[in-house]
Amino acid sequence: MSSFNGFILLLLLLLLLVFAFTVVSVEPRQGLPPEFTRWHVYVVNGLSDGRMLFVHCKSKDNDLGSRNLDVGTNFTWSFQQHIFQRTLFWCYVSEDDNDYDGGGAHASFKVFWQDVLLFHKCSWKDCIWIAKDDGIYIKNVPRNADEFRWQWKPGLLQH
Numbered sequence: 001m002s003s004f005n006g007f008i009l010l011l012l013l014l015l016l017l018v019f020a021f022t023v024v025s026v027e028p029r030q031g032l033p034p035e036f037t038r039w040h041v042y043v044v045n046g047l048s049d050g051r052m053l054f055v056h057c058k059s060k061d062n063d064l065g066s067r068n069l070d071v072g073t074n075f076t077w078s079f080q081q082h083i084f085q086r087t088l089f090w091c092y093v094s095e096d097d098n099d100y101d102g103g104g105a106h107a108s109f110k111v112f113w114q115d116v117l118l119f120h121k122c123s124w125k126d127c128i129w130i131a132k133d134d135g136i137y138i139k140n141v142p143r144n145a146d147e148f149r150w151q152w153k154p155g156l157l158q159h
Contacts, residue, residue: 043055
C-alpha cells in the first residue's frame, strides 16, 4: 500500500510541475520568466540628412562606452537580468544639426527597466529605441509601430 501512495504522490508532484511551467510560459517568449530571458537592446540612428548620432549607454554596473552612429546603423548589446536586483540601463544621445550654428540636441532616457508594459513592447526579447528628427521612439514590436517617447532637448551636454 505504501508504494501505491508513493506512486500517487509522485504523480501529483509531476502534474504540479507541468502546471507550474505551463503558467510561467503564458507571458514571456520561449516560456521563460523575464529574469531568464536573454534581452537585446538596440539604439538606432533614424535621423535624416546624414546626421551622426552620439550614443553613450550604461547601467549601475556597466559602462557600455560611447559611439558615433551613422544614419541607419545601431548600437546593440544583450544581457540577462539580475535575479535579485532590478536591471536598469539608460542612454544619453545627442545629434548634430549640421547647420554649424552650435545647435544640436540631446536626450537622456531609460532603455531597459523592470516593467511588464516595456516587456510587452519589446516582445519579451528585443527593445528597440530609434532616434528620429522629432525625438526618441520605442518600437512596439508586436504591433510593428514606432511610439513617440521623448522630445529632443536643445543644446548639447558635455560628454
